[in-house]
Amino acid sequence: MAVEDLAFLIPLLPALAFVLTFFFGKKLPTGGAIIPIVAIATSFVISLLVTLNLLANPEEVVSQSYSWFAMLNIGILVDPLAAVMLTMVTFVSLLIHIYSTGYMSHDKAPSRYFAETALFTASMLGLILSDNILQLFICWELVGVCSYLLIGFWFEKPSAATAAKKAFLTTRIGDVMFLTGIIVLFADLYKIFNGAIPDGVFILRFDEIFAHIPEIAAINSTIFGMEVSHITLITLLFFGGAVGKSGQFPLHVWLPDAMEGPTTVSALIHAATMVTAGVYLVARTFPMFIAAPDSLMVVAYVGAFTALFAGTMGIVMNDLKRVLAYSTVSQLGYMMLGLGVGAAVGAEAVGISIFHLINHAFFKALLFLCAGSVIHAVGTHDMRQLGGVAKVMPITAATMIIASLALTGMGIPGTSIGTSGFFSKDAIIESAYLFGESTGTWLPYFFSIAAALLTSLYIFRLVFMTFYGKPRTDYGGHESPASMTIPLSILALFALIFGGLTAERFNTFVSETFVNNFVHMDIHELATLGGYHLAEHAGHEPLLVLWMPLIVALAGLVIAYLVYGLKIVNMDSLVSRNNPIYKLLYNRYYQNSLFTNFISVKVIYEGFAFAGRAVDRGFDWMTKWFSDVTLDAGESLRQFQTGAVQNYATAVITGVSLLVILVKVVMEVL
Numbered sequence: 001m002a003v004e005d006l007a008f009l010i011p012l013l014p015a016l017a018f019v020l021t022f023f024f025g026k027k028l029p030t031g032g033a034i035i036p037i038v039a040i041a042t043s044f045v046i047s048l049l050v051t052l053n054l055l056a057n058p059e060e061v062v063s064q065s066y067s068w069f070a071m072l073n074i075g076i077l078v079d080p081l082a083a084v085m086l087t088m089v090t091f092v093s094l095l096i097h098i099y100s101t102g103y104m105s106h107d108k109a110p111s112r113y114f115a116e117t118a119l120f121t122a123s124m125l126g127l128i129l130s131d132n133i134l135q136l137f138i139c140w141e142l143v144g145v146c147s148y149l150l151i152g153f154w155f156e157k158p159s160a161a162t163a164a165k166k167a168f169l170t171t172r173i174g175d176v177m178f179l180t181g182i183i184v185l186f187a188d189l190y191k192i193f194n195g196a197i198p199d200g201v202f203i204l205r206f207d208e209i210f211a212h213i214p215e216i217a218a219i220n221s222t223i224f225g226m227e228v229s230h231i232t233l234i235t236l237l238f239f240g241g242a243v244g245k246s247g248q249f250p251l252h253v254w255l256p257d258a259m260e261g262p263t264t265v266s267a268l269i270h271a272a273t274m275v276t277a278g279v280y281l282v283a284r285t286f287p288m289f290i291a292a293p294d295s296l297m298v299v300a301y302v303g304a305f306t307a308l309f310a311g312t313m314g315i316v317m318n319d320l321k322r323v324l325a326y327s328t329v330s331q332l333g334y335m336m337l338g339l340g341v342g343a344a345v346g347a348e349a350v351g352i353s354i355f356h357l358i359n360h361a362f363f364k365a366l367l368f369l370c371a372g373s374v375i376h377a378v379g380t381h382d383m384r385q386l387g388g389v390a391k392v393m394p395i396t397a398a399t400m401i402i403a404s405l406a407l408t409g410m411g412i413p414g415t416s417i418g419t420s421g422f423f424s425k426d427a428i429i430e431s432a433y434l435f436g437e438s439t440g441t442w443l444p445y446f447f448s449i450a451a452a453l454l455t456s457l458y459i460f461r462l463v464f465m466t467f468y469g470k471p472r473t474d475y476g477g478h479e480s481p482a483s484m485t486i487p488l489s490i491l492a493l494f495a496l497i498f499g500g501l502t503a504e505r506f507n508t509f510v511s512e513t514f515v516n517n518f519v520h521m522d523i524h525e526l527a528t529l530g531g532y533h534l535a536e537h538a539g540h541e542p543l544l545v546l547w548m549p550l551i552v553a554l555a556g557l558v559i560a561y562l563v564y565g566l567k568i569v570n571m572d573s574l575v576s577r578n579n580p581i582y583k584l585l586y587n588r589y590y591q592n593s594l595f596t597n598f599i600s601v602k603v604i605y606e607g608f609a610f611a612g613r614a615v616d617r618g619f620d621w622m623t624k625w626f627s628d629v630t631l632d633a634g635e636s637l638r639q640f641q642t643g644a645v646q647n648y649a650t651a652v653i654t655g656v657s658l659l660v661i662l663v664k665v666v667m668e669v670l
Contacts, residue, residue, distance in 0.1 A: 153265060214291075
């Protein structure tokens with residue numbers, strides 16, 4: 001049996017591990033952690049072998065479909081895009097599960113934790129493997145349920161329960177948009193087929209969707225007085241789902257609070273699973289986006305703004321995990337920007353964005369696990385109470401520095417010397433420059449450069465405040481056990497070398513996603529359909545453009561060192577509630593108050609309460625009216641109930657006589 005025939009086991013094994021761990025984990029050591037670890041390790045081996053086979057034979061895409069309901073199907077698709085995602089998710093999830101055996105060793109419910117993380121991993125793998133948009137949406141919702149369970153894992157903490165509900169409800173906004181997009185897409189395809197779907201044609205499978213892109217683009221509707229192409233409408237609705245799942249502005253508000261769960265959950269959400277789902281959705285449906293006149297422009301602008309916006313808040317946070325959470329939002333913005341610049345670089349945008357997604361998974365998982373190592377050892381995640389941690393935790397400190405260098409994209413332009421982030425993040429910024437040249441829209445490029453400066457500033461602020469200087473409290477501390485430091489070391493190695501080893505081949509490999517034997521797409525033709533003309537100057541950017549990301553990254557490092565390392569500036573005057581700028585950033589632009597207190601309470605809660613009261617009063621009025629009419633009718637009819645038999649006999653005779661006369665008249669007329 002070929003390994004491709006085992007691809008269906010990739011999500012199935014972690015799902016089975018969920019069942020076994022849930023029912024039998026309490027009776028096993030470490031909460032039954034060995035079950036999901038073995039299952040995910042096996043899934044990783046299968047994923048890796050399938051990926052290696054695709055690298056050698058790009059045309060051998062794995063496609064298996066089975067009829068479900070008439071025109072719908074259940075199936076799996078492993079093409080280059082899915083293959084790299086499967087390998088990354090299983091690998092990073094495996095390391096996080098191994099790390100968790102040490103981190104969760106003192107928790108009172110480890111079996112529930114490992115069962116839920118196994119289901120989380122299985123749901124994400126199922127999402128990636130889906131060969132149709134409806135199946136992807138079902139797994140998309142499973143991912144959302146698992147995130148709710150894991151963010152609120154310590155449900156006895158009010159803050160954790162609140163954060164879980166906030167994540168669930170906020171992402172539902174995007175999910176409703178995504179589902180609406182699927183409904184519109186289905187209706188359009190049904191209309192194109194005139195309701196006669198041939199046998200064996202699965203209407204929502206990706207190859208079928210992509211084959212009818214020009215016909216979908218030709219369908220228009222008038223919305224709010226404007227004529228809108230359905231391809232634009234559908235892709236914007238899909239992007240709305242991605243905005244919720246991948247924490248883009250303005251639906252990013254749930255992500256920083258998601259750290260209320262165990263730190264390992266944060267690593268899983270921020271690196272390998274939930275937040276990457278939105279980026280994957282846009283990448284998977286990229287042919288639809290590039291055919292849409294306005295959608296890619298929206299993706300580029302929202303992504304670039306999110307990258308900058310989140311960075312401004314990251315520089316003032318004092319919680320280890322919250323800084324990293326805003327970092328994730330910012331980096332997700334870069335990934336969306338990488339896809340949005342497809343208006344200039346075509347299918348290469350998918351390779352650029354997903355390459356950063358993969359590299360980000362390594363160094364962001366490492367950042368969160370390093371933070372977890374510190375929290376596990378010293379018992380606090382407030383950077384103001386730390387300092388000098390490197391002396392007691394040298395391995396954690398070294399791997400954190402490597403992850404920080406990778407996040408900022410340190411490397412030498414024009415060479416193969418650099419961290420993983422250098423090869424992917426710089427490519428996005430350079431593509432944003434080409435986007436500006438091609439479209440005359442320069443704002444995304446300037447936002448990406450400013451965000452790169454803030455990225456360096458907030459991450460090295462974290463490093464200097466946490467690991468260097470003198471301890472600001474008596475926190476004690478010790479290096480974490482091998483079950484935690486070994487995964488840190490492995491991730492650090494990948495954060496250093498993966499980008500350099502794979503940069504040349506990765507983009508070409510992933511860009512072949514839409515030109516294989518499952519889907520044959522002419523991206524240039526679709527770009528023309530969308531009104532774009534792809535740039536032809538890649539690789540000839542000015543020298544300053546190539547060096548600018550490194551310049552701003554070094555500038556952020558120097559500023560952080562001078563302010564938080566050497567302390568040449570007294571921050572007390574700046575870090576004050578009397579400083580309106582600091583107050584605005586520290587309060588996160590008052591988004592939490594806006595969403596939680598105004599939108600959630602005033603608009604949603606009180607709005608539904610008002611509507612409920614109106615409906616309730618309406619029913620009360622209708623019930624009272626019906627009751628009054630019935631009573632009045634009964635009172636009127638009672639007047640005829642005299643109790644005299646002769647009256648009743650008279651009424652019957654009169655009625656029968658009238659009926660006979662009526663029948664006679666009708667018969668005469670006919």
